Amino acid sequence: MAPAPEAELVVRPLDGGWGWVVVLGAFISIGFSYALPKAITVFFHEIQEEFTISYSDIAWISSIMLAAMYAGGPVSSLLVTTYGSRPVVILGGVMCWVSMVTASFGNSIIHLYICIGVIGGFGLSFNLNASLTIISKYFLAKRPLANGIAMAGSPVFLCLLAPLNQYLLSNFGWRGSFLILGAMLLNCCVAGSLMRPVTPPRNPSKAVSQKKLEEQTDVYGTSLKRNCMKNFRKFLDFSLFKDRGFVIYLIGSLMFFFGAYAPIVFLTAYAVKQGIEEYSAAYLLSIMGFVDMFARPGTGLLANTKWIRPRVQYFLSFAMVFTGSCHLMCSLGTGYVFLVVYTVLFGIGFGMMFGLIFECLMDLMGSQRFPSAVGLVTIIECCPMLLGPPAAGKGALVDITGDYKYLFIMCGSVILTGGVFLFVMNMYNYHMLDKERAMKEMGQNHEPKDNHDQENGTMMQLKEHPPPEATVEQTAPEAIDETATQADFFF
Amino acid sequence: MECTWTGNQNKLPNITGYWKKDGNEIDSRLTVPLENEQYNLKGVFDIVGEESLGNYSCVFGSEAKIEFVLAAPQMGEVRDKPIVSYAGDSVVIACKMEEPKPKPSTWHWYKANGTDKALIDAAAEPHRYQIHSEGGKSTLTVRNLTQADAGFYYCGAVYLISTSLGRLEVRVITFLEPLKPFIAIVVEVLVLVAVILLYERKSKKKSITGSQKTKKEKRENSGGEESSSVRQRKV
Numbered sequence: 257m258a259p260a261p262e263a264e265l266v267v268r269p270l271d272g273g274w275g276w277v278v279v280l281g282a283f284i285s286i287g288f289s290y291a292l293p294k295a296i297t298v299f300f301h302e303i304q305e306e307f308t309i310s311y312s313d314i315a316w317i318s319s320i321m322l323a324a325m326y327a328g329g330p331v332s333s334l335l336v337t338t339y340g341s342r343p344v345v346i347l348g349g350v351m352c353w354v355s356m357v358t359a360s361f362g363n364s365i366i367h368l369y370i371c372i373g374v375i376g377g378f379g380l381s382f383n384l385n386a387s388l389t390i391i392s393k394y395f396l397a398k399r400p401l402a403n404g405i406a407m408a409g410s411p412v413f414l415c416l417l418a419p420l421n422q423y424l425l426s427n428f429g430w431r432g433s434f435l436i437l438g439a440m441l442l443n444c445c446v447a448g449s450l451m452r453p454v455t456p457p458r459n460p461s462k463a464v465s466q467k468k469l470e471e472q473t474d475v476y477g478t479s480l481k482r483n484c485m486k487n488f489r490k491f492l493d494f495s496l497f498k499d500r501g502f503v504i505y506l507i508g509s510l511m512f513f514f515g516a517y518a519p520i521v522f523l524t525a526y527a528v529k530q531g532i533e534e535y536s537a538a539y540l541l542s543i544m545g546f547v548d549m550f551a552r553p554g555t556g557l558l559a560n561t562k563w564i565r566p567r568v569q570y571f572l573s574f575a576m577v578f579t580g581s582c583h584l585m586c587s588l589g590t591g592y593v594f595l596v597v598y599t600v601l602f603g604i605g606f607g608m609m610f611g612l613i614f615e616c617l618m619d620l621m622g623s624q625r626f627p628s629a630v631g632l633v634t635i636i637e638c639c640p641m642l643l644g645p646p647a648a649g650k651g652a653l654v655d656i657t658g659d660y661k662y663l664f665i666m667c668g669s670v671i672l673t674g675g676v677f678l679f680v681m682n683m684y685n686y687h688m689l690d691k692e693r694a695m696k697e698m699g700q701n702h703e704p705k706d707n708h709d710q711e712n713g714t715m716m717q718l719k720e721h722p723p724p725e726a727t728v729e730q731t732a733p734e735a736i737d738e739t740a741t742q743a744d745f746f747f
Numbered sequence: 748m749e750c751t752w753t754g755n756q757n758k759l760p761n762i763t764g765y766w767k768k769d770g771n772e773i774d775s776r777l778t779v780p781l782e783n784e785q786y787n788l789k790g791v792f793d794i795v796g797e798e799s800l801g802n803y804s805c806v807f808g809s810e811a812k813i814e815f816v817l818a819a820p821q822m823g824e825v826r827d828k829p830i831v832s833y834a835g836d837s838v839v840i841a842c843k844m845e846e847p848k849p850k851p852s853t854w855h856w857y858k859a860n861g862t863d864k865a866l867i868d869a870a871a872e873p874h875r876y877q878i879h880s881e882g883g884k885s886t887l888t889v890r891n892l893t894q895a896d897a898g899f900y901y902c903g904a905v906y907l908i909s910t911s912l913g914r915l916e917v918r919v920i921t922f923l924e925p926l927k928p929f930i931a932i933v934v935e936v937l938v939l940v941a942v943i944l945l946y947e948r949k950s951k952k953k954s955i956t957g958s959q960k961t962k963k964e965k966r967e968n969s970g971g972e973e974s975s976s977v978r979q980r981k982v
Binding site for chain 1: 828829830831832833836839840841886920924925926928929930932939944947
């Protein structure tokens with residue numbers, strides 16, 4: 257029964273201790289990943305004047321960077337499953353460093369597109385993917401909280417980077433600022449070095465099976481090669497599409513990302529059009545960022561409670577419905593106070609969504625399949641994320657109506673529909689999962705108790721309230737467990 | 748310029764009206780009749796040059812005054828923060844006269860020299876200066892920057908009546924300046940990474956020696972049980 261010891265080597269998550277240091281590392285890493293594309297917009301005006309190009313040309317830098325960050329998902333998934341999180345985050349940090357330093361010497365916009373956009377974007381995608389994965393390895397019971405805290409890195413870093421960039425710009429110009437920003441990105445390597453690879457626990461019985469592994473290195477050597485090949489073929493793991501929960505999640509998140517960024521992009525312009533002065537309008541975005549900072553860990557805390565955790569997918573659909581209704585509400589009123597209220601609510605909704613979005617994927621996929629799942633999800637999410645703001649802006653606004661109100665209505669309705677869809681489909685999904693688990697338990701009761709005692713024992717230790725992934729993990733092909741733990745052994 | 752005044756309480760049939768420029772009366776006083784419940788006062792002034800610009804007011808009796816400001820179009824947003832560039836590099840500074848305002852006939856650029864302004868002649872030094880003016884926008888490119896090039900620059904939008912000026916500041920720094928914080932941060936990163944990895948290696952060694960001891964003890968205690976479980980697994 258060779259598979260049995262490997263199944264035991266599925267690591268028991270730490271759920272604390274060094275895990276919180278890892279969360280800090282992920283906080284820094286994710287913070288840079290999301291904040292950098294938005295924070296460098298501070299430099300655009302000056303670069304635009306020096307290269308004498310239009311604003312839309314230079315705004316492409318941010319779009320390319322975000323696109324590369326999401327498109328790099330599968331590549332980073334592959335690297336993370338093969339080498340673990342730490343080397344990937346360190347590589348990501350170095351890539352970002354290289355990208356900003358070379359960009360500071362740039363003399364054409366194409367140079368900046370490639371350096372900041374492509375190389376920087378890929379570096380950030382390595383950071384993002386690997387950070388999320390290591391959280392899923394270190395946490396299970398407290399995972400929603402860990403996710404919420406780590407994702408809070410994004411608004412915190414944005415709040416820090418924006419004024420810092422202004423300061424750097426006025427003291428060093430954009431070239432010097434890029435140089436210094438590159439060095440700061442190198443701190444992602446520090447974050448990466450905090451991400452200790454998860455080692456299997458050292459128990460007497462497990463020590464024996466470890467010895468067995470060392471003795472049979474030859475056999476495992478060749479089987480590792482075979483599994484590496486399998487990994488390459490799983491580069492884009494399309495078998496994930498067979499998973500019902502995954503497809504539901506994917507559709508919901510696509511709808512969210514389509515409508516998510518357009519309101520942020522056009523909020524200031526909408527406020528100014530209503531007669532609010534520019535400074536106060538810009539302040540709205542700061543309010544949103546500030547609220548977002550607290551909404552994310554708050555959501556993580558809530559999602560961790562025993563009432564919500566087992567049905568966390570419903571919480572995600574609630575967050576989507578809330579955000580969608582927020583946008584719809586915005587189109588109804590005018591005035592600064594009204595906009596402030598809207599911004600606060602939007603900040604809460606946005607924070608809830610981002611605090612939960614990766615947690616729910618982890619909940620559906622389990623820590624083994626999460627790296628490849630997140631790579632696939634991010635590369636698919638690229639499209640609505642990039643298409644959303646221009647489509648909303650041009651489609652709903654300029655060509656047709658000339659009123660920003662319809663933009664909010666459009667985004668709100670898309671997100672609201674997505675939320676309702678998620679809610680309904682998850683009801684169905686949970687129902688099916690419960691049925692499957694009941695059938696599995698009936699099947700298990702007929703098998704000999706000896707071999708499964710220990711398996712069930714470890715499974716019981718892991719969770720008090722088994723989330724749906726409990727059944728998923730047991731039915732996941734053991735080969736995946738093998739490769740994951742093999743990789744862990746090499747560090 | 749024409750002034751129309753409605754809403755007079757007294758509704759006098761005639762009222763004196765006159766023009767003032769910068770607080771001083773010009774022309775003679777006129778008697779303005781009441782027509783259709785309003786008083787109209789029209790003044791025609793020739794704009795000959797910069798002296799013609801200023802604050803004009805039309806005054807009705809001692810009760811109503813309307814002010815006009817006659818001036819050349821002013822530039823809207825001119826950067827107040829200095830533009831920072833590097834020695835040996837080139838810098839592009841721009842001035843813009845936004846859309847609804849009329850475009851100047853030409854643009855001039857000046858470099859501040861103490862309190863004076865020295866006109867920049869791009870034709871005389873083409874390898875150093877380049878001025879590109881197009882309607883409402885003008886850019887000045889300064890190449891091969893040196894410390895002497897730092898300071899204030901003025902762009903002048905030239906109109907028939909006057910020139911409106913905008914002021915920009917250029918700062919020139921050497922490459923070493925950002926390099927210092929850069930190196931400092933890189934060093935900090937390397938130190939932190941080294942510390943973290945060393946700490947980890949140390950604590951691993953401790954746990955290995957610790958667990959080896961506990962392993963030995965446990966093996967002595969439960970040797971029999973282990974072999975039986977191993978046998979079970981092989982099945």
